[in-house]
Amino acid sequence: MVDHTLLDAIGHNLTAPMPLFFALGILATLIRSELKVPDALYIGLTLYLLAAIGLHGGAEIREVGIIAIWMPIVACFLLGSLIPIAGYFILRYIGKFSIYDSAAIAGHYGSVSAVTFAVATQFLSSLQVKPEGYLSAFLAILEPTGVVVGILLARIALQVEMRRHSESNEIKKTKGGWIQPVLHEALTGTGSMILLGALVIGYISGPDGIAVTKPFFGDLFKGVLCLFMLEMGLVAGRRLAEVRAVGAFLIIFAICMPIIDGTIGVLVGGFVGLSVGGATMLGVMAASASYIAAPAAMRISLPEANPSFYLTASLGITFPFNIAMGIPLYFWLAKLVFGS
Amino acid sequence: MHMEKAILLTIITERIMEPTLKELVERAGAKGYTIEDVASGWGKHGNRTGQLESDQTIKMLLIVPKPVAQLILQEIEATLQPEYAITAFQHEVDVMNRATASPRSGAL
Numbered sequence: 001m002v003d004h005t006l007l008d009a010i011g012h013n014l015t016a017p018m019p020l021f022f023a024l025g026i027l028a029t030l031i032r033s034e035l036k037v038p039d040a041l042y043i044g045l046t047l048y049l050l051a052a053i054g055l056h057g058g059a060e061i062r063e064v065g066i067i068a069i070w071m072p073i074v075a076c077f078l079l080g081s082l083i084p085i086a087g088y089f090i091l092r093y094i095g096k097f098s099i100y101d102s103a104a105i106a107g108h109y110g111s112v113s114a115v116t117f118a119v120a121t122q123f124l125s126s127l128q129v130k131p132e133g134y135l136s137a138f139l140a141i142l143e144p145t146g147v148v149v150g151i152l153l154a155r156i157a158l159q160v161e162m163r164r165h166s167e168s169n170e171i172k173k174t175k176g177g178w179i180q181p182v183l184h185e186a187l188t189g190t191g192s193m194i195l196l197g198a199l200v201i202g203y204i205s206g207p208d209g210i211a212v213t214k215p216f217f218g219d220l221f222k223g224v225l226c227l228f229m230l231e232m233g234l235v236a237g238r239r240l241a242e243v244r245a246v247g248a249f250l251i252i253f254a255i256c257m258p259i260i261d262g263t264i265g266v267l268v269g270g271f272v273g274l275s276v277g278g279a280t281m282l283g284v285m286a287a288s289a290s291y292i293a294a295p296a297a298m299r300i301s302l303p304e305a306n307p308s309f310y311l312t313a314s315l316g317i318t319f320p321f322n323i324a325m326g327i328p329l330y331f332w333l334a335k336l337v338f339g340s
Numbered sequence: 341m342h343m344e345k346a347i348l349l350t351i352i353t354e355r356i357m358e359p360t361l362k363e364l365v366e367r368a369g370a371k372g373y374t375i376e377d378v379a380s381g382w383g384k385h386g387n388r389t390g391q392l393e394s395d396q397t398i399k400m401l402l403i404v405p406k407p408v409a410q411l412i413l414q415e416i417e418a419t420l421q422p423e424y425a426i427t428a429f430q431h432e433v434d435v436m437n438r439a440t441a442s443p444r445s446g447a448l
Contacts, residue, residue, distance in 0.1 A: 039390070189393070230426035235391045290391060298354050303423035308386060 007046070009013070009328035016126060018119050019323050021226045025233015026240070026320070032327055041296075045228045049118055050191055052217040053197045057136030058202020058212045062329050071272040076138045079268060079286050080145030082108030083261050088153045090257075093251045097309070101155045104298040104305035105250075107150015107286055108314045111290030112142040114195070115232060116319065118225055120284040120327045124277050131277030134163070140195050144186035147294050151301045153284030170246040179204055185297045192293060199241035212234070232319070239316030246312045254277075254289075262322075262330045270338040279338055283330035288322055289314035343434040347409040348401065351416070352378065353390075355396035358376040364419070365402060374401045385425035397425070403435055427441040 013019060028035040039046075061069070071322075091097045097105070117139055124131055126131035186192060202210065241252065264288025269279030291314045298305060355360060358375065365373060378388040378397035388395045404412070409430055418429060 042391075238387075238389060238391075292392065294398075295392055296356055299354065299394045303421050309396070311392070 006209055006329065006332040009332050010325060011322055012127070014324060016123065017222070017226050018044055018122060018229045020025040021229040022233040022236075022320070024321055025230045025235075026215070026237040027233075029234055029237025029240070035230075035234065037227065037234065039289045041227075042231050043226055043303070045231070046191065047194055048217075048224055049221075049228060050114060050195045052221050053114060053118060053136045053139065054195045055197025055202035055210060055213060055217055056204075057134055057139075058199040059205070059207050060133030060202075061137055061199075062203050062206045069132075069134055072135075072138070072269070072274060073141065075268050075272045076141050076285070077145060078284070079265060080110050080142040081113075081149050083264075083286060084146050084150055084153065085150045087257060088157075091252070091253065092157075099154055099307050100159065100302050100305040101153030102158065103150050103251075104283075104302045105313055106153065107147050107288045107298060108291070108294045108310050109146075109242050109261065109318075110142070110146025110149050111294045112139055112146065112285050113288035113290055113314075113319060113322075114139050114191070114292075115225075116288040116322050116327070117227060117281070118221075118282055119229070120330075122222060122225065122283060123327050124280060124331065127331075129277040129280070130275070131281045133275060135274075135278060135281045138285060140192070140199055142295055143192055143195070143290065144183070146290065147186045147297045148182060150294075150298070154302055164245060169315075182301045183296055185300055187291050187294060189296060197250075229323075236315050236320055239312050242308055242312045243316050246309055250309060250313050251317060254313040257307075258287035258289070258297075258318050258322055258326050259329070262326055263333060266330050266334045267337065270334065276334045276338050279334040280327075280331040282335060283320065287318075287326050287330065289318045291315040291319065318339075321325075342437045344437045346403050346433055346435045347430045348403055348433040349409050349412060349428065350430070351400040351412075351426065351428045352381075353398060354365045354392060354424055355398050357420070357424055357426065358398055359368070360420070363426075364415050365400070365412055366386070368415055370402050370404050370412065372393060373393050375399070377399070383425065383427075383434065388425065 017339070027033075084103075084106040088102050089110045091102035091105055092099065095102070105237060121131065135267075147264075203243065262283040264283075266279045266283035269282030270276075276284060291311065293313070295307060295311055298310060351361065361372070367372045378390070378399050381388045381397050388397050391395050392406060402409075402412070413428060413430075416426065
């Protein structure tokens with residue numbers, strides 16, 4: 001492992017092709033270029049990335065065995081539940097957001113971004129750091145957990161409010177659906193389905209299965225990720241226009257929350273016995289916010305929440321922050337604390 | 341050719357409402373519908389870019405008898421939350437009825 005200061009790590013990260021393609025996407029939106037990634041290709045790239053991540057993770061779990069990784073799994077589950085709870089209280093009582101908005105935004109931060117995860121693995125591999133390969137399975141745990149906890153928070157808070165104002169009929173009954181449709185959406189949406197499915201396939205077919213799919217899912221991965229990041233830049237670029245409208249508090253939240261969550265993730269990762277690379281990855285997962293599965297689930301379950309708040313925070317601010325600064329920061333931290 | 345009077349109902353709404361809407365129109369008595377993807381849109385609910393699942397839009401077309409159209413519109417108003425982007429409008433149309441048409445041999 002090469003010795004790096006924080007600035008070295010950030011510099012190294014910013015000169016990698018993935019963040020640069022992301023920047024190109026943002027630039028193209030800002031100067032109103034006609035550059036566009038076709039919708040069907042974008043969906044295809046999503047499928048490819050999640051399938052590749054899942055296959056790899058599944059095969060690795062088979063290598064180490066599920067029993068050997070129960071501690072990190074429990075830690076990951078706790079992280080996914082506690083992050084949205086903390087986020088909710090910060091947004092509700094310091095940021096003065098509504099119950100709906102607080103819960104919806106908090107749920108996004110409890111959930112996870114698979115693309116941030118993929119970019120982080122590439123960053124580590126460029127530094128010859130090898131995280132535990134089974135960590136991608138944790139994406140499948142964190143993705144629905146954050147969303148479900150976020151929605152539960154809103155339901156509980158509404159019950160409490162209703163009891164407090166039981167004399168008035170101000171609060172209308174929500175018709176958006178209860179936990180079952182939420183779970184269904186969180187687990188059977190395109191992203192979760194392909195990720196979970198590929199994990200199982202990877203587990204069943206093992207390293208031999210990975211070997212036969214390597215030319216497609218292994219060697220091409222970096223290139224596909226570049227194209228995907230270009231599209232993410234285009235999508236995030238369009239969100240940037242709304243950043244000023246969401247207010248200073250949410251901007252600060254969207255930068256501080258990943259730093260705090262990422263730090264906790266790194267520390268927890270180290271304490272449950274992950275390597276420096278593994279602790280970095282757990283930090284990245286804790287820090288990242290979902291923008292594919294979570295917005296759709298939140299729109300179904302909490303329609304009262306304003307999508308422009310949660311989309312702008314997670315996609316317009318936190319995602320670019322993690323891609324540019326967060327990933328090297330969590331790595332630097334993991335090495336500082338657990339590196340020796 | 342036998343033509344019949346009916347209502348063409350057009351409903352434009354969020355992609356995530358698709359299952360709810362399908363269930364609603366079937367319950368109201370619609371015998372069929374067509375759903376189209378909408379590329380993008382802009383309105384009271386902001387810029388619906390169509391890039392993420394949560395901001396994609398669909399358009400449902402139905403041809404139904406007038407009472408069914410009324411029932412569908414009433415149900416939409418009564419049961420769907422006002423926070424969802426939804427626009428509905430109707431036209432009176434003449435629809436070809438193949439069930440009652442008597443094919444003439446040699447017409448082609």
